[in-house]
Amino acid sequence: MIELPVSTWASSVQVELGLWKLDKKDYVKCDMIFDTGAYMTSIDTTIAKRLGINLSSGIKTTVTGVGRSSIPVTRVVIPKCRLGKDFELGPILVDVLDFPDDMPVQAVLGLNIIKEFVCTIDFTDTRLLDNVKCDGMILMKPSFDASITPSVERFNINESRFGLWTIT
Numbered sequence: 790m791i792e793l794p795v796s797t798w799a800s801s802v803q804v805e806l807g808l809w810k811l812d813k814k815d816y817v818k819c820d821m822i823f824d825t826g827a828y829m830t831s832i833d834t835t836i837a838k839r840l841g842i843n844l845s846s847g848i849k850t851t852v853t854g855v856g857r858s859s860i861p862v863t864r865v866v867i868p869k870c871r872l873g874k875d876f877e878l879g880p881i882l883v884d885v886l887d888f889p890d891d892m893p894v895q896a897v898l899g900l901n902i903i904k905e906f907v908c909t910i911d912f913t914d915t916r917l918l919d920n921v922k923c924d925g926m927i928l929m930k931p932s933f934d935a936s937i938t939p940s941v942e943r944f945n946i947n948e949s950r951f952g953l954w955t956i957t
Contacts, residue, residue, distance in 0.1 A: 790930050791873040794923035795823070795910070798893045802910070804927060806898060807871035808832070811841035816871050820894040823927060827899035828852070829953075831862070831884040836895050840867065844885060848946075852884060862886045868941040870902075870951075872929065878902070879938040881951040902951055906931055 793804040802823040807816030819836060829852070837844060847863035854860045862884040870878040881902060888895055912925035933950060946952040 790928055791876045791906075793823075793873055793927040793929065795912070795925040795927055796820075797924045801893070802925075802927070803894055804898060806896070808836070808840055808867055808896075809869035810839070811868070816869070819896050821896040821898040822894055823903070824897045824899055825903060827897045829864075829884045829901050830881060830899040831886060831897045833888040833892075833895035834885055837863075837865065837883075837885045842867070842885070847885065860886055864946070866941060866944060866946065876935070877938050878951060880941040880944040882946050882953065901949075901953065905933055905950060 796803045803820055804823050806819050806821050808819050809815075810817045817836075817840060819832070821830075834844070842865050844863050844865065847865040849861070849863055851859045851861050863886075864882060864884055866880050866882055868880050870881045872878060906929040908930075909928040910925065911928065914926040915922055915924060916926070939950070944952070
């Protein structure tokens with residue numbers, strides 16, 4: 790079971806995710822909005838550059854945002870990702886785009902990851918973690934064999950476990 794401390798801002802639920810920085814071979818902490826309405830996990834262009842991701846090798850596409858506006862994105866694979874203190878996800882597919890300057894975070898945790906877990910949000914669990922009081926907890930139980938972490942070389946962006954997915 791993964792425990793993610795929650796903070797809230799302007800009616801959004803925020804969690805922390807570790808994204809792999811290619812040149813440092815370590816994780817960069819990234820605050821993300823936990824968004825069950827987002828089809829894909831997405832990160833701001835500045836975060837992608839900080840991670841050392843080569844955007845020119847990504848897939849250029851567009852996504853439809855709120856209000857049916859068309860938003861250009863670059864779809865890339867981040868080789869490693871970590872939820873909570875030590876839960877390794879392996880590679881994940883993300884959309885890279887320019888976030889608005891007034892957004893409190895520079896990333897969104899979307900359904901391509903969230904849907905692989907049974908999630909419980911508990912706003913009554915406001916414990917102190919690292920001397921900071923959290924606004925609640927999200928408990929995430931994997932619905933897959935967590936002992937197997939696929940390598941980035943075997944990652945297929947068109948398959949579900951953290952890549953593209955379809956609603957059936």
